Amino acid sequence: MARVKGSVATRASRKKILNRAEGYFGSKHLLFKTAKEQVLHSLRYAYVSRREIKGDFRKLWIKRINAACHENGISYSKFMDGLRKSGIAINRKMLSEMAIADPKAFKGLVETARKASKKPEPKVK
Secondary structure, three states: OOOOOOHHHHHHHHHHHHHHOOOOOHHHHOOHHHHHHHHHHHHHHHHHHHHHHHHHHHHHHHHHHHHHHHHOOOOHHHHHHHHHHHOOOOOHHHHHHHHHHOHHHHHHHHHHHHHHHHOOOOOOO
């Protein structure tokens, strides 16, 4: 039986790693061993960052809502508590968009939240 040489497959896999490492600083885009390490780290960073983006956007939406609330004379926490008590379920992304695009409608929500936060909440047994 003939001996199988792996040079074609090896070259292809190394080329794939080096192509992914294109643009990296120093020897990280030239040498296979360092390029492989850096590509593995980069893939891990990308994976983690895709999850962190979700929290970053939530923080941004909360800051926008907070700023709009303060313009209307209510704190963010009292606004959200009032919305919850009045039974309005709008997510923070939509509230943020509403605060930017439609300030009149947002002001209406602020008034609704203000009225609901003044009423005592019924106790659940």
